[in-house]
Amino acid sequence: MKWVKFNYDLFVEATGKLHKVGEVAEVSNEFAQRHGKEGTGIVRETSKPKIDLEKDAEGEKPVV
Amino acid sequence: MATNIVGGVEKIEIGVAVTTEAAVTSITWTALENIAPDTVLYTRNSDTETDLIPEDKDVAILTFYQTGEADQITIGVIEQKPEIMNMLEDNEYTAATSRTVTLAKRKVANLAIRLTTRSMKDARKQIVILPNVRVVTTYANNYNKTSVQQLLLTGKVGSFKTTTSAKDAISIKTWVTEAGAPIDSSTP
Numbered sequence: 001m002k003w004v005k006f007n008y009d010l011f012v013e014a015t016g017k018l019h020k021v022g023e024v025a026e027v028s029n030e031f032a033q034r035h036g037k038e039g040t041g042i043v044r045e046t047s048k049p050k051i052d053l054e055k056d057a058e059g060e061k062p063v064v
Numbered sequence: 065m066a067t068n069i070v071g072g073v074e075k076i077e078i079g080v081a082v083t084t085e086a087a088v089t090s091i092t093w094t095a096l097e098n099i100a101p102d103t104v105l106y107t108r109n110s111d112t113e114t115d116l117i118p119e120d121k122d123v124a125i126l127t128f129y130q131t132g133e134a135d136q137i138t139i140g141v142i143e144q145k146p147e148i149m150n151m152l153e154d155n156e157y158t159a160a161t162s163r164t165v166t167l168a169k170r171k172v173a174n175l176a177i178r179l180t181t182r183s184m185k186d187a188r189k190q191i192v193i194l195p196n197v198r199v200v201t202t203y204a205n206n207y208n209k210t211s212v213q214q215l216l217l218t219g220k221v222g223s224f225k226t227t228t229s230a231k232d233a234i235s236i237k238t239w240v241t242e243a244g245a246p247i248d249s250s251t252p
Contacts, residue, residue, distance in 0.1 A: 009243070009245035014248075014251065015252075
């Protein structure tokens, strides 16, 4: 799994989710590769964002 | 599962033709505004077939296929903007006086055309890019009180080279959301 930041909006049909530009999400390696620098260029790799403890306790799941 | 229905015209843009897929991103697009109703048509010409029927038989032993004519796109435009006219016709234009002299020498305009359809269903639309089209322009309609003169663009769709395989191609079609965001339709 990798953390990525969206350079552009992207609608993912499999999940039905519209990712907005600037959004940071944890995605599969395959997704990161498909849309990364060598792929469509829609995302770029980033580091895990700082999540507040309350949110972290809820156990965020990867979106893709 | 979303459906893929194509119809309607949201906008049409034109630019200078390119002959490679990579160069498509560098095209500067100019909008063709005020498209005449019911005038946009893409015609995919089919190959011609010739049957070889042996003299002693009543059924073809072979069918020869010959490549048909190039695909064609026609677009009617109500507005006659000088900037657009200069791309289509052999003109000498003086912006300071909004004066156009149309030269006798005919022009075949080498244009790239980008057509964005309307969203017909499931909040998605299609963007069709024809990077290399040879366009001739004619006029339609009389000067009268109840209609306006229209430009009629008739384009023969030419080819361009793809980036990854260097093959000949004629168009690029991309599905996007209503707002224009790309769609990842990969299967997980």
